[in-house]
Amino acid sequence: MAALYHDLYTPHFNNIRCSRPTFLCLLNYTVTATGASTDPALLALSPGLKAAATALAGTVVAREGQDGTGQALTRSKKDVLRAMRTFVQDTNAVTLVPTYRQHLDRLKGLLPQGLMHLTDANATDLPVRFEAFAKALHAHEGDLGKQAAKDADALLTELTAATAAKDAGLKVEKETIGSLGGQWAHACQLLWQVHCTALAAFWQEPKQAEIYFNYGLLPNRTGGKAKVAAPATPKS
Known part of the structure; x- marks a missing residue:
């Protein structure tokens, strides 16, 4: 029965389906939230998130400069x-x-x-x-x-x-962010790190971890369930 819960341990940020600017807004919100955190471990994650957001903002601007793609990214x-x-x-x-x-x-x-x-x-x-x-x-x-x-x-x-x-x-272009690879996938990993760190910091009141993410920006919370992974074999 344990296999039913494997998806709970899969980084759900990889499955977010939205436009790139929407994801960037989500990321920037977490940058600000971690930067104002009183928890040292969460505060320490903010610079890396900010660097990722800055890099992704550059790719969005560059893509918007291409013919016909800028409006699709709104x-x-x-x-x-x-x-x-x-x-x-x-x-x-x-x-x-x-x-x-x-x-x-x-x-x-x-x-x-x-x-x-x-x-x-x-x-x-x-x-x-x-x-x-x-x-x-x-x-x-x-x-x-x-x-x-x-x-x-x-x-x-x-x-x-x-x-x-x-x-x-014009239609909004939505993509599964984790599947874009590169800096986008890396940003998803950073958000998952914040998620795990916040749960560790606030395990007694896990609702406090949610304030580090503005899920209200997303069309759907995760864009669908992750596929259930095969159970890992423990190393002896």
Whole structure:
């Protein structure tokens, strides 16, 4: 019966199926998360992740410069809207609530109609509501810093590009990241290392390991189950 569980020990990042820019967003999120970690082992992994993200960003830019491929690499409108909802949830939990814990009136000023006004908004209403949220983040940069507002602006810009691509009938190119080999496969291995390290650090509360990955960016969490491997033969 043990064979049924072999897939739990297979790096699930290899099976992620999405566009290359979407995977790069996932990787950059983990770069930031590990860089802010209080766990020494996770913090030590951040430089290697950052180097991998920088290298992959160069390949994406180079590929976008080729005829006809740049637009195909844009995340779909649906994916960007999903990323916006995830961004609002993460920003609220990680930045807004800790900053305004003692000033709930200011928090209400940023989200006057509540979090679900954004997270549950449909595809038509969300862009308008998110733009208002981005403006509110800019207005509170004195308390929150500039990064949150900058990231919100980047999502709005990406949504504009994704909408234009959809209107032009362009399709998003999705690939199984681990099968690309080279630096892409290496990045998957690094993410698996973070996964294992985080589970080791937080084995008593494994949910804490999940904060190092923004799975909400992905069309599907893993893009399908890994194939069950044959049982290994222990060495004597």
